[in-house]
Amino acid sequence: DTEVTQTPKHLVMGMTNKKSLKCEQHMGHRAMYWYKQKAKKPPELMFVYSYEKLSINESVPSRFSPECPNSSLLNLHLHALQPEDSALYLCASSQEGRGTETQYFGPGTRLLVL
Amino acid sequence: AQSVTQPDIHITVSEGASLELRCNYSYGATPYLFWYVQSPGQGLQLLLKYFSGDTLVQGIKGFEAEFKRSQSSFNLRKPSVHWSDAAEYFCAVGGGDYKLSFGAGTTVTVRA
Numbered sequence: 001d002t003e004v005t006q007t008p009k010h011l012v013m014g015m016t017n018k019k020s021l022k023c024e025q026h027m028g029h030r031a032m033y034w035y036k037q038k039a040k041k042p043p044e045l046m047f048v049y050s051y052e053k054l055s056i057n058e059s060v061p062s063r064f065s066p067e068c069p070n071s072s073l074l075n076l077h078l079h080a081l082q083p084e085d086s087a088l089y090l091c092a093s094s095q096e097g098r099g100t101e102t103q104y105f106g107p108g109t110r111l112l113v114l
Numbered sequence: 115a116q117s118v119t120q121p122d123i124h125i126t127v128s129e130g131a132s133l134e135l136r137c138n139y140s141y142g143a144t145p146y147l148f149w150y151v152q153s154p155g156q157g158l159q160l161l162l163k164y165f166s167g168d169t170l171v172q173g174i175k176g177f178e179a180e181f182k183r184s185q186s187s188f189n190l191r192k193p194s195v196h197w198s199d200a201a202e203y204f205c206a207v208g209g210g211d212y213k214l215s216f217g218a219g220t221t222v223t224v225r226a
Binding site for chain 1: 146148150155156157158159160163165202204208209211212213214216217218219221
């Protein structure tokens with residue numbers, strides 16, 4: 001099973017709202033990733049967790065706050081977002097977080113910030 | 115630093131015709147190469163990958179890719195496309211650090 005699940009599928013939020021995105025995998029992977037993808041562009045890496053510790057933050061604004069409660073779960077907490085943050089947010093996982101590994105992606109959460 | 119170039123932004127192909135998508139990479143050591151496909155509004159699905167060994171790699175959905183070190187290329191091919199192959203295709207290279215470097219993507223349109 002190479003499935004990564006993400007909820008919700010769609011999310012609309014105002015600039016003053018607080019919301020969370022959720023990602024789950026049951027492949028026994030120890031690395032999980034958050035990507036942001038704008039239309040017709042490749043995914044842009046935001047965060048990497050390896051063994052439940054934040055290992056990479058690609059200079060993401062603090063209005064995005066990741067959390068990894070355990071090795072199967074990854075959350076992205078959103079607060080005071082801007083309209084330009086509207087995008088598809090993709091979660092991925094891989095074995096340990098090395099660049100040589102295959103990353104498996106979830107279906108994404110389509111976020112619209114009004 | 116590693117990088118990927120996909121020279122074709124958009125390709126239109128007739129159903130039943132063959133398809134070839136180009137990918138050129140830049141990486142100093144042995145590259146780890148991937149092709150992903152993304153249908154509209156969906157996540158990325160792995161089509162195939164190359165780490166080592168046989169330079170012709172078979173993937174899912176009837177796709178194959180050939181690694182050519184001398185040309186720094188990893189082109190994706192399908193002998194006969196189906197309407198369901200209309201999607202965005204991303205080539206990616208992985209290597210020494212945690213990152214996958216993606217190409218800009220190629221949009222494939224299939225006409226009846």
